[in-house]
Amino acid sequence: MxxxxxxxxxxxxxxxxxxxxxxxxxxxxxxxxxxxxxxxxxxxxxxxxxxxxxxxxxxxxxxxxxxxxxxxxxxxxxxxxxxxxxxxxxxxxxxxxxxxxxxxxxxxxxxxxxxxxxxxxxxxxxxxxxxxxxxxxxxxxxxxxxxxxxxxxxxxxxxxxxxxxxxxxxxxxxxxxxxxxxxxxxxxxxxxxxxxxxxxxxxxxxxxxxxxxxxxxxxxxxxxxxxxxxxxxxxxxxxxxxxxxxxxxxxxxxxxxHRISFAYLTGDAWSDGDTLDALAGDVCRHEQQACSSPQVVYLDTGDEAEVFAFAERFAGVLAARSAACPPAGAAGGDRDPAEEAELTTTELVARLEEHLGLTRVFAADDGSWRVMADTRSPLTASPLHRSVWVKPLPRERMIATLRPMRRYLQTAGIAGSRTDVAELSRTALAAGVTRITPVGAMLDSYTGEPHDGVYALQRYSRRVAVQADPDLFATTACLDDLAGPVVLPAPAGPLLGKEEVQERNGRVDRADAELYFHSGGSTGEPALSLFSYDDYDAQMHAAARGLLAAGYDPVGDRTANLFYCGGMYGSFISFFSILERLGGVQLPLAAGPDHRATARALIDHGANTLFGMPSYLWQLLHAEADALRAYGGLRKVFYGGERFTPEQQRTLEVEFGIEVVRSITYGSTDLGPLGYQCTESTGGVHHLHADLHTMEILDPDADRPVEPGATGRLVFTTHARRGQQLGRYVIGDLGRAVPGRCPCGSHAPRFELQGRTGDVMRVATYFLNHRRFVTLAEEQGGHRGELQVLLGNGEARERLTVRVERCAGSDPERLREVFLAGYPDLRSAVSERLLDLVVEAVDGASLDRSPTSGKLRSVVDGRR
Missing domain, CATH: 3.40.605.10 (Aldehyde Dehydrogenase; Chain A, domain 1)
Known part of the structure; x- marks a missing residue:
């Protein structure tokens, strides 16, 4: 599907x-x-x-x-x-x-x-x-x-x-x-x-x-x-x-x-040969046809002699640059008669005014370039084609001189000291200039640069708003989810596994690898995931919207972030970022071994909401049960990475007064947030983050879609990653599509998690599922704690050990009878003497967990 x-x-x-x-x-x-x-x-x-x-x-x-x-x-x-x-x-x-x-x-x-x-x-x-x-x-x-x-x-x-x-x-x-x-x-x-x-x-x-x-x-x-x-x-x-x-x-x-641009040089700058060469490059590039090409060179002086001396010197620099980079075709060969007439007329008038002491002209014999010095400051348009005016303009007269032409001003290429550039930029902007660059970069641009003082996309858009009833829309983060489904390009290409993605990481450009995360390693060696900050930001906003849908209240909730931190593990950092985007009150405590100190912080600062891994939160709550029950302020738990079983959720509600126990997100370190729960979601049911990903559900044994409603491998294609192609990623989880529109009103597709492919164990010729052990333990055996399966080699046959957390009602012998009675494949393997089954009760702290994330390892395979 x-x-x-x-x-x-x-x-x-x-x-x-x-x-x-x-x-x-x-x-x-x-x-x-x-x-x-x-x-x-x-x-x-x-x-x-x-x-x-x-x-x-x-x-x-x-x-x-x-x-x-x-x-x-x-x-x-x-x-x-x-x-x-x-x-x-x-x-x-x-x-x-x-x-x-x-x-x-x-x-x-x-x-x-x-x-x-x-x-x-x-x-x-x-x-x-x-x-x-x-x-x-x-x-x-x-x-x-x-x-x-x-x-x-x-x-x-x-x-x-x-x-x-x-x-x-x-x-x-x-x-x-x-x-x-x-x-x-x-x-x-x-x-x-x-x-x-x-x-x-x-x-x-x-x-x-x-x-x-x-x-x-x-x-x-x-x-x-x-x-x-x-x-x-x-x-x-x-x-x-x-x-x-x-x-x-x-x-x-x-x-x-049409716009007009100019260069502005301080005394130090116009004496520098590199600056003049860079200016000549701006003049010659594109034959001054761009709006950002300099048509006038202003000098920070009122001395006419300095203007004429500079013009003569710059003419030599422009001549050398033109010789090295001649115009396309013969000089004037590509110009139409009107352009040629304008060039001729402008130069002729400037030469005539030399007799009045107003101008001085320096030009190539073949007409390929010209520098025209003018003692008058007002802005004058150039006839282009490597023709440039040189004029005096003391900085104190810049606004008065240029402001009358503010409708036409675009770029000012400024050369001077750091202080000069800062001061002159402010003055030029006040005069009406919309763009400041270094000399030599006047025609360069950058992605997203405003054009002529505005953003094009804003000119082609309008800002719209919808004010909604805060009670009716308290858990609606995006209004579009109620209006219709997201339409994204269909996934294409080969299926990818973790190994292929890790191999591709080595080819990601460093410009796109700005954030490095390691997975928790609960299902194997920690995997490296790379993100740009833009991608990370988009994903954190998506996860924040998912939390609102799940019932998080950024106004009233006071949240303890109790995810694990360090070792490049991303959970704590990510949920810190998510709460920041939500504007929620946060206690960034992180998971730690001192449960008493953590409980004291929760009580002292009035926390009512916990974020964290189920296994850690379970340990914390039971280790400090008396203090936290006496406090009585905990109301919400949002968990990730694992699942609270139905029996565990009932314990949280009955013993600790917690009213909301819900998944904080469903995701992976590689792909980020993939799904979220709404207030109508139960168990493993999640909505897809359909604005970020497309999901397929493929047959467990073949690369084809499952029948509607059937369980299969979850395959995700993420559409919003810079510099990476993460299409059709087989994430390792099993799930099924949930038909129909959700009662919450969202059009975002729903799916129900059915465990990981690694939770299915091949033991003694049979396929056994960890989730089946958990269900039987809770529903038939009354077990309310954690459960882990260990696989090993016995003297004569394979050995399967079910380790359950020691708590009230956890009777290992009773649980063994429940497993054998309720799991026919397991009963057959034991009766055929292909498998030894052992059930033992242990302290929760002794269960095998990922050292990075603290996540319980559901299946530990120690067979050789």
């Missing part, structure tokens, strides 16, 4: 068909990509007239952020692999003058690491669309919701801008309609088709339309903008104004207009 969701509906079935799967692609006759298929002008025009209905239908198809991340990451891998078929198909549509370096650049930007970092930086998390509690102590839910439809009016000179803008729109959950120029290549259409083909649900294709038409087709532009909730446009004031005329009232206009 596989617990995963698919999208129903005719639209989803239609858009799930990728154009390339049918052997098609964008052509001159079919240049438009519309929700999964390429089409010509006539059909695109007809569909544009029906765009509002198409948008409404597309928004009805659920889209999880993980679906976007998974598809983008798969596409990134293809773009970075020159041998991949997708790489070859897209290379055929590259714009003139571009090569595979463009594909590699896109591949870098579309990787999971970069997009997840962008989501976290701009929207606060990797699943920003889910209605979670920003403060777990309040029944208020907030999320980032799509604005609805975003119309993207792309520039014609930046091949990566259009597709990356659509990806931003998809990350925000929007339907996206992109207009490219009639002179552009069909690369954006081809790229978006490849992206949509990587999502079998059809949710991505339903949200993508790419049209190719000229600005003269004003009716198409009007139809495209009419149903938009946001319109993103690139270009100068004229281009923005032309689009703004079609933007309906109340629609958000997102302007990505």
């Amino acid at each position: 596989t617990v995963s969701m698919t999208v129903d509906g005719d639209l989803a079935e239609t858009v799930a068909v990728a154009a390339y799967a049918n052997g098609g692609g964008p052509t001159a006759d079919a240049p438009h990509y519309w929700q999964g298929a390429f089409t010509g002008d006539e059909e695109a025009g007809r569909r544009l007239a029906e765009l509002p209905a198409a948008v409404e239908a597309a928004l009805g198809i659920p889209l999880e952020t993980e679906t976007v991340l998974a598809a983008c990451d798969a596409l990134a891998g293809a773009l970075l692999d020159p041998e991949h078929p997708v790489h070859a198909r897209l290379a055929a549509h590259l714009p003139e003058g571009e090569d595979s370096a463009l594909l590699a650049e896109l591949g870098h930007h579309l990787g999971r690491r970069e997009l997840t970092r962008k989501l976290r930086r701009e929207l606060g998390g990797s699943a920003p669309g889910r209605l979670n509690r920003p403060d777990p102590r309040e029944a208020v839910y907030e999320a980032w919701a799509p604005v609805g439809m975003v119309a993207h009016i792309a520039p014609g000179n930046a091949a990566t801008v259009a597709p990356l803008s659509i990806v931003e729109g998809l990350l925000a959950g929007n339907v996206n309609v992109l207009k490219t120029s009639s002179a552009d290549s069909l690369f954006p259409q081809a790229l978006m088709a490849e992206l949509a083909a990587l999502d079998s649900s059809g949710a991505l294709a339903a949200r993508i339309v790419v049209l190719r038409f000229g600005s003269s087709r004003q009716e198409w532009l009007r139809l495209m903008c009419a149903p938009a909730d946001a319109v993103a446009v690139w270009g100068g004031e004229a281009a923005v104004a032309g689009v703004a005329a079609h933007v309906p009232a109340g629609c958000r206009l997102v302007e990505w207009g």
